[in-house]
Amino acid sequence: MTTLDTTTPAQTPAKRSSLIWISRYGTLVAFLALIAFNMAVTPNFLSWQTLNVNLTQVATIVIVAVGMTLVIATGGIDLSVGSLMAISGALAPMIFLGTIYPIPSPALAVTLAFIVPVVVAGALGWFNGFLITRWSIQPIVATLVLFIAGRGIAQVMTNGNLQVFRNDAFQFIALGRVFGIPTQVIIMAVVVALAAFVIRRTGFGRQIIAVGGNEKAARLSGIPAVRVKRLVYVVSGALAGIAGLVVVARNSASDANLVGLGMELDAIAAVAVGGTLLTGGRAYVLGTLLGACVIQLVRYTLLANGVPDAAALVVKAGLIVAAVFIQQRAERG
Structure with missing residues (x-):
C-alpha cells in the first residue's frame, strides 16, 4: 500500500541562501529604496529640515528598541517600556520643579532629574527580570x-x-545641539554604538546570545543565565527611562497619559524588521537602527505624499509579518 508523504520538502540550497541574504540585508535594501523613492518623488526630501525631523522622530524609538533587542536576544520580550517612559517622564519635572521636595540648587535639581528617573526605570526593569x-x-x-x-x-x-x-x-537633552547635531541624535548614536560593542566584543554579549540560543546548555556551560536575563531587563528599563526624558524635554511638557504610548510596539517592530530573531539567540543592533529608520521613513513617505497616517500602521504590520516570515523560512533547513 502506497502512503502519501505529507512532510514539507526541504528548501534548495539556493533558495535558503537567498532567504538568508534577504533576512540579513533586506532592511538595508528597503532603506536605500525608500531614500531613492523620496529623492525622486518627495519635494525637499534632501533638505536639512527633513533630515532633522526624521532623525528626531526616530531617536527615541531606537533608544528603546536597542534595549528591546537585548531582551529579545535572550528569548524574552518587554511590554513595559512605554509605561516606564511615562514614569520617568513624570518623575523628572517633579524633581526640578520641586513638587516632591524643593531643591535649592537648580543645577543639583536638574542633575537629579537626569539620574533618578533612569535609576527608577532600571530598577523597575530589574523587577521584570526578577518575576521572570x-x-x-x-x-x-x-x-x-x-x-x-x-x-x-x-x-x-x-x-x-x-x-x-x-x-x-x-x-x-532633546532641544540642544552639539556641532549642529541634535543632542538626542547623539544619545541615540552612543547607545547604538555601545550596545553593538557589547554584543560583538564582550563576554556579556556572548552570554546574551548563548542564553537566547539555548538557555539549558548555557547554564550547563557555567553561564549565569539568571543574572544575564535580569541585567538585560535593567538595561531595557534604563533606556526606556532615558527615552522618556527625551520625549518630555522635547515637548516642554509631561503627560502621563501619552508619553511612551505604543512605544513597545514600535520597538518590537524595529527589532523584527531589523532582522533579530524574535525567538532569541541573535542580536543585530545595527539592524534595529535600520529597522527603526525604515519604519519612520515609511510613515514620512506616506504623510509627505498625502496618504493618511493610519495607513502607516497597516504598512508597519505588513513589514513585521514579512520580516518574521522571512526569518522563519531562512531558519528552516
Whole structure:
C-alpha cells in the first residue's frame, strides 16, 4: 500500500541562501529604496529640515528598541517600556520643579532629574527580570504587569495633570545641539554604538546570545543565565527611562497619559524588521537602527505624499509579518 508523504520538502540550497541574504540585508535594501523613492518623488526630501525631523522622530524609538533587542536576544520580550517612559517622564519635572521636595540648587535639581528617573526605570526593569527568573513567569505576562500598572503609577504621581515647564538646562537633552547635531541624535548614536560593542566584543554579549540560543546548555556551560536575563531587563528599563526624558524635554511638557504610548510596539517592530530573531539567540543592533529608520521613513513617505497616517500602521504590520516570515523560512533547513 502506497502512503502519501505529507512532510514539507526541504528548501534548495539556493533558495535558503537567498532567504538568508534577504533576512540579513533586506532592511538595508528597503532603506536605500525608500531614500531613492523620496529623492525622486518627495519635494525637499534632501533638505536639512527633513533630515532633522526624521532623525528626531526616530531617536527615541531606537533608544528603546536597542534595549528591546537585548531582551529579545535572550528569548524574552518587554511590554513595559512605554509605561516606564511615562514614569520617568513624570518623575523628572517633579524633581526640578520641586513638587516632591524643593531643591535649592537648580543645577543639583536638574542633575537629579537626569539620574533618578533612569535609576527608577532600571530598577523597575530589574523587577521584570526578577518575576521572570525567580517565579518562572513568562516574559510577556511578567512585563504586562508594569505595562498596565506602570502608566497608572505615572498618572497617580501627577494626579493625571499635564506638567508644563521651561527649563533650558534639562531640555538640552532633546532641544540642544552639539556641532549642529541634535543632542538626542547623539544619545541615540552612543547607545547604538555601545550596545553593538557589547554584543560583538564582550563576554556579556556572548552570554546574551548563548542564553537566547539555548538557555539549558548555557547554564550547563557555567553561564549565569539568571543574572544575564535580569541585567538585560535593567538595561531595557534604563533606556526606556532615558527615552522618556527625551520625549518630555522635547515637548516642554509631561503627560502621563501619552508619553511612551505604543512605544513597545514600535520597538518590537524595529527589532523584527531589523532582522533579530524574535525567538532569541541573535542580536543585530545595527539592524534595529535600520529597522527603526525604515519604519519612520515609511510613515514620512506616506504623510509627505498625502496618504493618511493610519495607513502607516497597516504598512508597519505588513513589514513585521514579512520580516518574521522571512526569518522563519531562512531558519528552516
